[in-house]
Amino acid sequence: MVREDEFVALCRSHGLAATHQRRVIYATVASLHGHPSPELIYEKVKKKIPSISLATVYNNVRTFLASGMLREVSMHHGSLRVEPNNHEHHHLVCVRCRSITDLHAKNLGLLRLKTQPRGFRVTRIAVDVLGICAACAAKEVSK
């Protein structure tokens, strides 16, 4: 479990109030293996705080993501997107607006695995170049 004073300092440094719910949510995420969904986190947190609301878990997961205290696995859109481009390519993904634009494969050096992962048959390697797109950068300057 995350120490109380450490958690307070961490929240302070991110401009967040250090609430009991936040401490338990944060500690729960840190204790989990894999890549949990808010619903799974909610199930785990409920064992410590039975009265907690799913909305509070969502609110705080999003607050942690926005503040940088937690990261998200994928920066893609949440909903299904179809790929009409059949050429071999990768993507530029904006971490602010989640816009996705194509990037020719030749813009990246040769990709290869040093060791083959055991029990996993590799079919393709997809690269996301993450960052801030021009539109979002412009908005940032004008603020």
Add this chain to the structure above:
Amino acid sequence: MVREDEFVALCRSHGLAATHQRRVIYATVASLHGHPSPELIYEKVKKKIPSISLATVYNNVRTFLASGMLREVSMHHGSLRVEPNNHEHHHLVCVRCRSITDLHAKNLGLLRLKTQPRGFRVTRIAVDVLGICAACAAKEVSK
């Protein structure tokens, strides 16, 4: 627009019936730039077939994805997933069950862009090694 006989042959080779709706949906996707959502495809297709149902668009987009006639942009789960692992790492992503497991960054050769994309401030490069996980491979053999 995709030629009628070509489309029929394409469907035939994927074991699908060549319906009018499918032809229009497929041609619409091919005509679009970017990475459209089923809802956007639906809006475009409705101009050609006003009576079409959103469910039909969803059904056929998923049929195309399952058959390999179309690809999906991201093989990640549709819903939000949190990353508890703060170390620099990449992911093995199963294209069947969408399970995501961590892959140490050192298993990949140095990643770098040959040319910086104009107007895009790169912050990080995320790699998904796509393929079939052991569990899904086992299911495939037993079939």
Add this chain to the structure above:
DNA sequence: TTACATAATGATACAAAATATCAGATAATA
């Protein structure tokens, strides 16, 4: 430490995205 302003929580309503169901229509095959 107390008082107060600000921010967070939890209950619930709402919305978006996706899937299930099924009667009737259409396509593949013979």
Add this chain to the structure above:
DNA sequence: TATTATCTGATATTTTGTATCATTATGTAA
């Protein structure tokens, strides 16, 4: 053409996520 399997479209339902708002807790400064 007739038969069968598949597909379509209308609609209901589920899943995932967001908005609202009264109540409660936190941070700060007197």
